[in-house]
Amino acid sequence: MVLLHLDSSILGANSASRQLSAAAVERFRKQVPDLEVTYRDLAAEPLSHLSGEHFAATQGATPETPAVQRDVAVSQAVLEEFLAADIVVIGAPMYNFTLPSQMKAWIDRIIVAGKTFRYSAGSVEGLAGNKRVVIAVSRGGFYGAGTPAAAMEHLETYLRGVFGFIGVTNLEIIVAEGLAVGPEQREKAMQGALQTATGLRAA
């Protein structure tokens, strides 16, 4: 079984989402002895933004420069890494009401027509439905239903939409929120989320 572990927080050792994603991966490691884990740190080694030349190359144009050739090769590797994974664990912090731009750059590499989705008979068909995706979301404030900031939640809702679009139905989102409210709330939220992460079942 192959697990792809992604982090995107810029806060290094102080990151809540990194702590949660690591706990989830550790839990899977304990349950699946021969688990093969691939790790990608999207903040430490950011992918470049999608460019016009890159997009043209994905549509069949020959890459014109060595830089675009390299970028296309990286993209293919990122996509294959995602396609090969049975489980994907993602650390997803909220920055400015949505996902880190480094994670958006990764999503731009995996939403690929013919690979992870296709249009057929006027509707969309997701092609990546064979995976389990676990996302550890960390937020400074509160965004639950009925809260004043609920309409500004563009992280969890966006990720649910994206993974749904490519066919993932086995999606679990672990949330730690209110982390910037104060130490007590942070401790409480992290304990709750860590408990969920360490209670994940591999099968």
Ligand SMILES: Cc1cc2nc3c(=O)[nH]c(=O)nc-3n(C[C@H](O)[C@H](O)[C@H](O)COP(=O)(O)O)c2cc1C
């Ligand atoms: C650049 C930046 C922007 C942030 N923007 C928001 C925000 O829009 N809403 C929010 O609730 N918290 C926001 N926060 C707080 C983070 O969501 C919170 O610190 C969370 O723990 C980040 O996850 P991480 O520790 O894994 O990086 C922001 C933090 C940073 C560093």
